[in-house]
Amino acid sequence: MRVSESPILQNAKPRKLKFIGCEIVYREACHLAASSRHRVDIEFLRKGLHDLETPDMVAKIQAAVDAVDPEAGYDAILLGYARCNDGLVGVTARSLPLIIPRAHDCITFFFGSRGAYREHFDQHPGTYYMTTGWAERNVSGDYAKPAYGKQGVMGKLGLTQTREELIAKYGEENADYIAELLGDWMKNYTKFLYLNMGVGPDESLIAATREEAARRNWEFEQRPGDWTLLKKLFEGPWDDDFLRVNPGQKIVPRNDDRILDAE
Numbered sequence: 001m002r003v004s005e006s007p008i009l010q011n012a013k014p015r016k017l018k019f020i021g022c023e024i025v026y027r028e029a030c031h032l033a034a035s036s037r038h039r040v041d042i043e044f045l046r047k048g049l050h051d052l053e054t055p056d057m058v059a060k061i062q063a064a065v066d067a068v069d070p071e072a073g074y075d076a077i078l079l080g081y082a083r084c085n086d087g088l089v090g091v092t093a094r095s096l097p098l099i100i101p102r103a104h105d106c107i108t109f110f111f112g113s114r115g116a117y118r119e120h121f122d123q124h125p126g127t128y129y130m131t132t133g134w135a136e137r138n139v140s141g142d143y144a145k146p147a148y149g150k151q152g153v154m155g156k157l158g159l160t161q162t163r164e165e166l167i168a169k170y171g172e173e174n175a176d177y178i179a180e181l182l183g184d185w186m187k188n189y190t191k192f193l194y195l196n197m198g199v200g201p202d203e204s205l206i207a208a209t210r211e212e213a214a215r216r217n218w219e220f221e222q223r224p225g226d227w228t229l230l231k232k233l234f235e236g237p238w239d240d241d242f243l244r245v246n247p248g249q250k251i252v253p254r255n256d257d258r259i260l261d262a263e
Contacts, residue, residue, distance in 0.1 A: 018068050023047050049061070070095040082108060090251065110225040110226065114259070135209060189218065194221070
């Protein structure tokens with residue numbers, strides 16, 4: 001698969017860029033970095049940051065940004081993250097600008113734009129989205145395991161405990177009451193949608209997702225993903241779909257179509 005270049009960039013001077021992103025875009029980011037006319041050095045943080053409390057996620061991303069060598073000659077740092085439960089809010093650009101997709105969560109990356117994702121989200125409630133990265137980077141499916149050595153938000157809320165664990169801790173009657181009160185966090189989902197980007201072992205992962213849908217009595221659908229947003233992140237242009245955070249500025253939230261801003 002060849003990533004085509006924008007005519008605007010064909011005569012532009014190649015840049016040196018640093019990409020820091022979640023490992024759920026591992027295959028897509030590696031493909032884009034390998035096929036880019038720019039030099040893009042890539043770094044991934046483990047999946048699960050968004051399961052942490054907001055200050056912990058912010059601290060992890062800030063540490064990764066701060067660790068980029070200011071003498072390495074980079075033109076910008078590309079962040080492969082979305083707003084992610086405000087996990088970017090407060091992250092500050094140091095000596096290099098940060099370039100970030102304007103998106104509420106990473107599924108936007110695979111739809112190609114926040115508008116396309118929003119339209120599908122509104123028209124198809126109850127859909128659980130799956131990609132190669134989400135499938136192969138979540139083999140255990142165990143949200144009770146600590147993320148980066150810390151218990152995630154779902155674990156703190158008790159949403160990862162089995163009935164047996166609740167009984168051992170609170171007794172059977174109390175356990176049943178707690179389980180009913182908390183509910184099954186996936187009970188509102190009725191469908192898997194697999195977004196196929198075409199750069200991974202999708203056949204086996206699609207088959208596994210289809211089997212999981214059948215086990216849950218959910219619908220199953222697959223459709224091609226859209227490379228537009230990810231390709232623009234790596235190649236440009238960094239238009240209104242992106243936030244530029246200049247050195248000294250920090251990321252702030254916006255409750256409108258901008259999603260994120262800098263100040």
